[in-house]
Amino acid sequence: MQETTCYEEDFESKQLDLEICSIDEVKGDDNCPVMGKQEGFSTGNEDTTLNEVNLIINKNTLFLKNIKLMTGAWNEFSYNNKHDEVFLKGCKWSPDGTCLLTNSNDSIMRLFDLPLSLYNCHKISEFDFPELKPSLKSKVGGLVYDYGWYPLMTSTNPDTCCFVTTSFCSPIHLWDAFSGSLRCSYKGYNALDEMHAALSVVFNPSGDLLLSGYKDSIKIFQTDVPGRDFISISTKELCDQKGIVSCIAVNPSMPNIFAAGTYTKTVGLYSLDGHAICLMTGQAGGLTQLLFSQDGSQLFTAGRKDSEILCWDLRYLGQILYVMKRPHTTNQRIYMDLSTDGHQLLSGSSTGEVYVWDLQAGPSSSTGSTETTVIEHVSQWRAHHDCVNGLSVHRHIPMVATASGQRYIPELVEDDEKDLFVSKRPQDTFEDSVKLWWAGQIEE
Known part of the structure; x- marks a missing residue:
């Protein structure tokens, strides 16, 4: 109520x-952990080029059609005997858009660089991109509760390239996004x-x-x-x-x-x-x-x-x-994010779908005169074969990053006085991966 x-x-x-x-x-901690604060961020390119990219994003209705998989990271989170459940727990683009930060249940923060060919790109014709490999791994002491980028981060100023994490039985840590070293703690x-x-x-x-x-x-x-x-x-x-x-x-x-x-x-x-x-x-x-x-x-x-x-x-x-x-049937955090123009809301789901709502449209249904109205989604696409818990919209090019995975509890299939048999993870329904999706113009 x-x-x-x-x-x-x-x-x-x-x-x-x-x-x-x-x-x-x-x-x-004699020195300030974050230096060189600026009024805005820069990708190291001319402002006119960046403005053209933003213009393309605002003129097109994104995420409603032409969603196409570009690349992703699969082997980094593949099933293994050492750690059976290396599933993702979210992903976040850096403020300048040059790299993607991910969190997973093995308490390792991974950094994936944006392919150089996509810098200031608003239209592509080929989707032959190599699989993403982490450029940085930072081992956190325990289960990561939350994390986030320094908001004025720009790769042209290394002092601003940092992110924070908070984890089990640990203080808040500020990490260097270039070296992976610990800068300070709160x-x-x-x-x-x-x-x-x-x-x-x-x-x-x-x-x-x-x-x-x-x-x-x-x-x-x-x-x-x-x-x-x-x-x-x-x-x-x-x-x-x-x-x-x-x-x-x-x-x-x-x-x-x-x-x-x-x-x-x-x-x-x-x-x-x-x-x-x-x-x-x-x-x-x-x-x-x-x-x-x-x-x-x-x-x-x-x-x-x-x-x-x-x-x-x-x-x-x-x-x-x-x-x-x-759909959201698990206890884990399923992220949502806004489009660059703020007109659309995107969210993952426990079924592997990404849902998109048009915030400019009026409510589509109501269960009663005194009850809250409901807005139906205008688009959706199958992003993963597992729960889509991470979703982050790129701020400079029409691209969306998604992350998937969840914890599976082994089921007891046979039990007697001597042996205990449990089932493994369902190979056909789980997927632990990061994917990049193109949501802009495609050259014929």
């Missing part, structure tokens, strides 16, 4: 105190001075703040101050939002506003200065991803084992504009 609690009075008039946790000085502590691992992490658009989710709280680090100095915002005390903060998103048009989702099926809106704006409930499953529209007026939310993607209207706090549905 949908419920909304707003805190507009507190948001406008009441200044809440934030807990400043500066316990001791940072040691071993450590969150509770009231008992115990170091806890963050369950979610994200940069703000300017890259100077790092927001991380914990149980009943959100901790904000300054990017240039690694260590254990942070600001703590108690979601439980501000608006009674309890539970693990499983995902965070910062509003792109109002960077002072961010949303936090929890496994207790609630979404809270907060400001960086410590105000609670709104608490929304209505998701059927624990929140796994939050995504703002480009103008910041809408918020898309998705939950685990929940087929519904909800679109919240932030102009009328707590109102659901419409619902989009796709």
Whole structure:
């Protein structure tokens, strides 16, 4: 059932105190881990060429036709006896579009470079590309909960080429995307001075703040101050939002506003200065991803084992504009992403299909006068033979990256007093791979 609690009075008039946790000085991190921050990113080419590419993307209706497989990575995640389940858990293009970062259950972050022939490419005629090979592998200490790129990353400035991860029993790590080395760490502590691992992490658009989710709280680090100095915002005390903060998103048009989702099926809106704006409930499953529209007026939310993607209207706090549905029968995070122009939403599914919705079209159906309307997908394509958990849209060329895989529990096929026999993974239904899909013009 949908419920909304707003805190507009507190948001406008009441200044809440934030807990400043500066316990001791940072040691071993004398230099700023990220240097050379810029107003924008560059691919190392002329602006006119990049503008032409963006023009092609905006003029064409992408993802609705001419979807064609370009290349992918299969052997890197192939079935083996050493690690039976090397399945993907998401993929993300770098802000400058030069490389793709993947996460998998073997706790290795892999970096795949974009083929050079595709730089500033808006029309192709041949699809004879070699299989992708990782250019970098970074072994993370434990199960990776969340990860993300530094938002101003550009390959022309190596200092900005970095990404963060948060993993089991470990602090937040900032990794160098060129060497794979660890640059620094950000450590969150509770009231008992115990170091806890963050369950979610994200940069703000300017890259100077790092927001991380914990149980009943959100901790904000300054990017240039690694260590254990942070600001703590108690979601439980501000608006009674309890539970693990499983995902965070910062509003792109109002960077002072961010949303936090929890496994207790609630979404809270907060400001960086410590105000609670709104608490929304209505998701059927624990929140796994939050995504703002480009103008910041809408918020898309998705939950685990929940087929519904909800679109919240932030102009009328707590109102659901419409619902989009796709198959989602697992507990894992299935990513969604917006097209470059923000007019289309793409999402993976547990059936191997990628679904596309036209956000400019009106709702297609309604189950009742008082119930939320539903937008039907306008396109779909079979991307994998397994769950499509990762999806990322390239920001400069018409291309989509997808990642697939899931955990399979062996089934007991025979059991007696001496022997125990279990079945292996179903070879005809599983697929652990990364694929690149072309969604632009094709030369005849």
